């Protein structure tokens with residue numbers, strides 16, 4: 602399994618870091634086999650698998666369930682688990698207990714926290730306590746209510762400069778990487794140049810130190826709104842739809858199950874069953 606030191610080295614060697622989300626064991630297995638450097642158990646699971654229309658309703662218990670499942674499927678990949686909405690703001694005791702559960706029970710190697718401000722101190726306390734932390738700047742979906750929608754961030758010089766200052770503060774606090782979401786490519790590039798820790802971009806252009814995408818977006822799986830920055834490398838929804846419809850049709854038409862999906866008794870057993878009288 603790769604370590605935070607490996608990710609640091611990859612940045613120094615200009616080797617791109619790949620991260621993908623996985624929310625269940627089979628997905629994690631496939632993502633691991635694809636050779637991804639890191640798995641993210643993201644709170645976007647609330648939207649892509651639990652059917653919520655934002656990440657706000659996601660709980661620590663939800664994150665734990667899916668982190669455990671991902672770990673069972675990918676035993677040898679570094680897993681980052683999102684701390685969900687308002688699970689790291691009330692006080693350090695609560696924050697620590699959740700990070701502890703995600704690592705001890707869930708098997709996560711690190712946690713990810715959105716934002717800067719008071720979160721910077723929280724990140725330094727977690728790091729001091731031995732918890733590897735990933736920051737998350739730019740579009741921070743847990744703040745959708747405050748941001749007023751899922752919008753591109755850092756478009757003007759002031760907000761771009763603020764992003765750089767926040768990223769430096771997260772680095773200073775001990776974060777070992779930062780996810781930067783939905784910012785102009787020039788800002789993604791600048792952040793990667795100004796920071797010593799890896800910048801993992803999503804909708805942040807090609808010049809960040811790494812990229813992260815949501816599994817379902819990569820596969821074209823599901824009917825949720827796919828952000829403009831996500832690329833679908835397949836379109837599996839119609840394939841699933843066709844298989845499910847064909848199954849329904851074949852049951853109705855008695856085409857399924859066929860002989861090869863059925864079990865049969867021996868002739869002897871069958872005659873025993875009918876009391877020696879042939880059917």
Ligand SMILES: Nc1nc(=O)c2c([nH]1)NC[C@@H]1CN(c3ccc(C(=O)N[C@@H](CCC(=O)O)C(=O)O)cc3)CN21
Nearest residue numbers: 645648649742751752753815818825826827828829830
């Ligand atoms: N399927 C999925 N993929 C994701 O990447 C993702 C989620 N869900 N849920 C959690 C967050 C929310 N994300 C989102 C959701 C919507 C947009 C979006 O609609 N963006 C607009 C751009 C708006 C603008 O131009 O300012 C877009 O058109 O894509 C962006 C990120 C990213 N994350």
Ligand SMILES: CC(C)C(=O)C(=O)O
Nearest residue numbers: 622643644645780803
């Ligand atoms: C979009 C990524 C970075 C994320 O935080 C998630 O999937 O929850």
Ligand SMILES: [Mg+2]
Nearest residue numbers: 643644645683
């Ligand atoms: Mg997230």
